[in-house]
Structure formats: C-alpha cells, structure tokens
Amino acid sequence: MSVTSPPRQGALRPVIENRPIRFPDTRSRSMMTKRAWWLVVLNVLIPGSAQVLAGNRRLGRFGLAATLVSWVLVVLTVLTFVMWREVFFGFATNWFVLLLLQGLLIAYAVLWLILTIDTLRLVKLVKTGSLARFGIAVAAIVALVLTGGGSVWAAERVGIVRETIGIVFAESGPPVPPSDGYYNILLLGADSGEGRDSMRYDSISVVSVNADTGAVTITGLPRDMVNFPFAEGPMADLYPDGHTGHVDATCGWSSGLNQLRTEVEVCRDGSALYPDAVANGSEPGIEATKDAAEGILGIEIPYYVFIDMAGFANLIDALGGVDITVTERLPKGGGPAYDGQPAEEWAIGWIEVGEQHMDGDTAQWYARSRYTTSDWDRMLRQRQLQEAILAQFTPENVLARFQDIAAAGTALIATDIPQSLIGYFADLAVKSREQPVTTIELTPSSVGGIGVIPEEMTASDFAFIQDYIQNVLHPPTPTPTPTS
Known part of the structure; x- marks a missing residue:
C-alpha cells in the first residue's frame, strides 16, 4: 500500500501568493485601492483583523482578543443593567472598578491608535489611486478620532465620576439597614x-x-x-x-x-x-x-x-435651568431696610407670574424670597424647586x-x-x-x-x-x- 506524502511547504506557496489581501499585486492600482478600503473598514469594525489578514499576526491576534473582550464586557454590562440593575450600579459606583475601567479605556484607545497607524502602513498608500489615496487616509484618521477619541472621552467621564464619588461621599462607615422599610x-x-x-x-x-x-x-x-x-x-x-x-x-x-x-x-x-x-x-x-x-x-x-x-x-x-410655574410676583433682593419699606424701593428685580424657565440666579431668589409672602409659601416653593431639579x-x-x-x-x-x-x-x-x-x-x-x-x-x-x-x-x- 502506498502512502501519499504531505505536500511540501513550497507546494502551498502559489496558493498563498494568490491571496490579494496579504500578497497583493502592487502593480494594479485598482486592486491596491480596493484592498486599502477593505483594510481600513476592517480596522474600524473589527480592530486587529487587518493585521491578521495582511500584517503582523501577533499584533492582530492581540487586537482581536482585546476587541472580543471589549464586546463581551459591553454585552455583560447591558445584561447586568437589564437583569440585575442593583449589581450594575454597585460596580458602576465602585471606586476601584471605575479606576480599572478608566485604565482599560485609555489602553484600548492607545491600541486603536497603534492598529490604525499600522493599517495605514499596510495599505501602501503610494500604490493606490491618486484620488483614493487622500480619501483613504482621511477616512482612517476620522475613524480613529471617532473610535479612539470616544474611548478617551469615556475614560474622562469615568474619571470624573470616580473623583466626584471620592469628594462627596464618605469613604467608610458601615451601611445602615432601612428602618421600617x-x-x-x-x-x-x-x-x-x-x-x-x-x-x-x-x-x-x-x-x-x-x-x-x-x-x-x-x-x-x-x-x-x-x-x-x-x-x-x-x-x-x-x-x-x-x-x-x-x-x-x-x-x-x-x-x-x-x-x-x-x-x-x-x-x-x-x-x-x-x-x-x-x-x-x-x-x-x-x-x-x-x-x-x-x-x-x-x-x-x-x-x-x-x-x-x-x-x-x-x-x-x-x-440648563428649570421650569417653574410662578403663581405670584416675587421680589429679588435682601429685604427691607426698615419695617414697612415697600418692595419697590429695595427690590433689585422681580420674578413675574406665569411659566418661567429659570436660570440659577433666578431660581435661588425664587427659593429665598419671603418678605412679600411667608415662610410657608417659601417652603412650598423650595419643594417645587426640588421636584423641578429632579425632573431635569x-x-x-x-x-x-x-x-x-x-x-x-x-x-x-x-x-x-x-x-x-x-x-x-x-x-x-x-x-x-x-x-x-x-x-x-x-x-x-x-x-x-x-x-x-x-x-x-x-x-x-x-x-x-x-x-x-x-x-x-x-x-x-x-x-x-x-x-x-
């Protein structure tokens, strides 16, 4: 019985060399242009795939792994928010988790930058069509700004949340259980x-x-x-x-x-x-x-x-302001200088009756004013403002x-x-x-x-x-x- 020997490595070379993505015909500008667009699009949709197909496979595999991990984390985050919202907010407000997330986002933005630069190297712009050359470069840069810039923007927001939590909320102290629900x-x-x-x-x-x-x-x-x-x-x-x-x-x-x-x-x-x-x-x-x-x-x-x-x-x-329905005209100002002084003499401005979109200064006077009404009216206005702020x-x-x-x-x-x-x-x-x-x-x-x-x-x-x-x-x- 005869045994068929496996083909030699050299026998596979014609097959490999026929792959236009990795081994393109650099003499054909149309092929190089089409290949360049494919690599740029793949780098945006599946970061790392361009390197796996046409460049450094080790870098490409790392990029693909990072992309896969990112997609899995996004899916798990959405599922956690939908099904276990309290767990989601627990992680989303944990100082260490936020610090880790911020680091991952910055690292992914740097990786995207590296992959984009390497993709532009792989496309061989000088071999593409003269008009397409500019469009391919601009598209790659715009995609980098939108994707990598988005990661940097998200990392900045995560950092703000982490810093705000550290400033406003107490670091220690055991949580107290609810009282009577x-x-x-x-x-x-x-x-x-x-x-x-x-x-x-x-x-x-x-x-x-x-x-x-x-x-x-x-x-x-x-x-x-x-x-x-x-x-x-x-x-x-x-x-x-x-x-x-x-x-x-x-x-x-x-x-x-x-x-x-x-x-x-x-x-x-x-x-x-x-x-x-x-x-x-x-x-x-x-x-x-x-x-x-x-x-x-x-x-x-x-x-x-x-x-x-x-x-x-x-x-x-x-x-962006709050919307308040004002039921009576209210003065702005620190109050009368003597008993019985008319508001027209000391008021620095007025809040008129009707639907008002108030900025911060007007809303503050709305909450403070009491000299022409009473403390009870002011309590009601303060509660009205609290609800208006919550609505925003x-x-x-x-x-x-x-x-x-x-x-x-x-x-x-x-x-x-x-x-x-x-x-x-x-x-x-x-x-x-x-x-x-x-x-x-x-x-x-x-x-x-x-x-x-x-x-x-x-x-x-x-x-x-x-x-x-x-x-x-x-x-x-x-x-x-x-x-x-």
Whole structure:
C-alpha cells in the first residue's frame, strides 16, 4: 500500500501568493485601492483583523482578543443593567472598578491608535489611486478620532465620576439597614449666598425613600419650629422637655429648629456632645438637627445631605435651568431696610407670574424670597424647586452636561452616605422616577388640618404628627367590602 506524502511547504506557496489581501499585486492600482478600503473598514469594525489578514499576526491576534473582550464586557454590562440593575450600579459606583475601567479605556484607545497607524502602513498608500489615496487616509484618521477619541472621552467621564464619588461621599462607615422599610435622609439647605452674612439652615426636610419601590416622600419642617422633642441622645439629655427657652444673641436668637447648628457649634462643646460626628463625615450641628428631626417625626434618620445654596445656582445652570410655574410676583433682593419699606424701593428685580424657565440666579431668589409672602409659601416653593431639579436629571441631560453637573455637585453637596450604598441608592433613584413624589408640609394649613403653628407646638401636636407620618409611609390596607 502506498502512502501519499504531505505536500511540501513550497507546494502551498502559489496558493498563498494568490491571496490579494496579504500578497497583493502592487502593480494594479485598482486592486491596491480596493484592498486599502477593505483594510481600513476592517480596522474600524473589527480592530486587529487587518493585521491578521495582511500584517503582523501577533499584533492582530492581540487586537482581536482585546476587541472580543471589549464586546463581551459591553454585552455583560447591558445584561447586568437589564437583569440585575442593583449589581450594575454597585460596580458602576465602585471606586476601584471605575479606576480599572478608566485604565482599560485609555489602553484600548492607545491600541486603536497603534492598529490604525499600522493599517495605514499596510495599505501602501503610494500604490493606490491618486484620488483614493487622500480619501483613504482621511477616512482612517476620522475613524480613529471617532473610535479612539470616544474611548478617551469615556475614560474622562469615568474619571470624573470616580473623583466626584471620592469628594462627596464618605469613604467608610458601615451601611445602615432601612428602618421600617424606608431610608430616611435629612436634607439641609444652608444659605451663605450673596446678600447673606452667615450660614444657616433655611431649608430643612426629610426625604423618605421606600427601600423596595423607590417611592419618595418629602416632609418639610418649619425652620422656626420650637418646643420640639429630641430623639434619645445628648440633646434629649439637655432638653428632656423639648427645645424651648433658649434665646441668646450669640448662640442663636431663638429656640427655632434652624438655630441648632449655631447653638451646638458656637456656644456648646459640639465635639463632646457628638464625638464621632466628624470621623463619620458629619458635624455636631448636623447631628443635633438629625436628632431633632427624628424626635419630631418619630422615624430613624441615619444620613444627611447638605446643600449649600451658594452653589445652588451653579447646579441649576449646569442642568440648563428649570421650569417653574410662578403663581405670584416675587421680589429679588435682601429685604427691607426698615419695617414697612415697600418692595419697590429695595427690590433689585422681580420674578413675574406665569411659566418661567429659570436660570440659577433666578431660581435661588425664587427659593429665598419671603418678605412679600411667608415662610410657608417659601417652603412650598423650595419643594417645587426640588421636584423641578429632579425632573431635569434625565439620562440624556446628565450625559450632555455631565462635566458641569459633576463640578457643581462637588461644590455644593456634602453627605455622610457611605460609598458602599451609592449603587443601591442609584437603583432606587431610577425606580423613583417612575412614581410621583409625595410631599408633606408642616404648615398651618396642612397635616390633617391640625394647623401646625411652629411657635405654639405642644407634645400632643408632635404625637399627632408622628402618627400622621406613619400613616403616610405605611398606609393601612383597605378592608374589603363584604359581598351580600
């Protein structure tokens, strides 16, 4: 029986040399032009394939492997977002993962640059048609700018997210589980903007987020409320019968809720009252206000978010402005110089009635104005602005204005929410956009009609408020009507 010998290496050479991509006929300009376009297109669609077909196979295999890994990561990312959104946000807000992703994006952009330059070498432009030569080079460069530049742009955005998380959110601290199915967060707005001589809490509210559905309830607290109880802690020890009788020109000129920061941090040893506050990303004055809000509402409030109104305008400008329906004409300005001075004399401008697209400066005055109305009206306007700002946080708007929003956010926001909870809260934020926001204002015309008057609150009023809050957060299940 005869054995057929395998063909010698030389016998395969005619077959190999007939492959025009690797071994083209350089004398044919039309073939070289067609080949050049194929290589450029393949380099864009499947980076590394041009080298595998016509150049350094080792470099090509590396490029193909990197491309395959990138495609797999993109598919896994999409699947994770669709099927396990909380896991997606957990990775997307993890400092180390963001740093790794930023490095991979930069590395891939460099690899794309190398592959594009090598592809231009392989196409042998001088052998292509004179008109096509220019078009092929321009197409390769444009493709590089769009693809490699896109990777660099994405790496820059990832870096901004990583830096913002590191600046705004606490690095450590164990996450606190939800209380009765809710995460309750104290939201403080302190105004040290133009026209103010000090910082004080002008806006105090509690945001309650349902830990399962993301439904949001915002409860506004009057800043001038007095006689309020404290949750168990150092302030409750100082004021077992409620915060009352404290009037001091230095430590706070009233017993109002918004005077706690001044009292605790100026006239008391705040570090002794709350020794762990600073280490946990908070302040003694904030912790005292937390204890007060817990005592008033009867709910646990583990975290706070502080917004400096001096940077409030920058955030609204970064978002492109907000849309507000103004129901009464409001003056801009620091207020009258003497009792009874007409607003026309001291106002530096006016916010007119009707549909308004407000920039940051106008929105800030809209939130501050109270001299021609009341603090209750101002509380409602502040809540209206909060909802308008939330409405502007659409994915499209955030992506388009990402850098400005991140810069504004780091300048005006502080919080003790730990980084480990960012992904979870981001998932809840997505869920909350699908539902209306419930607002509760502790004003004379609200809260079940009891008529909350901050200067005349009693223990029975606070008990009623606590029951009311519980019924809003945990509405009773309706009893089914019996059928006859």
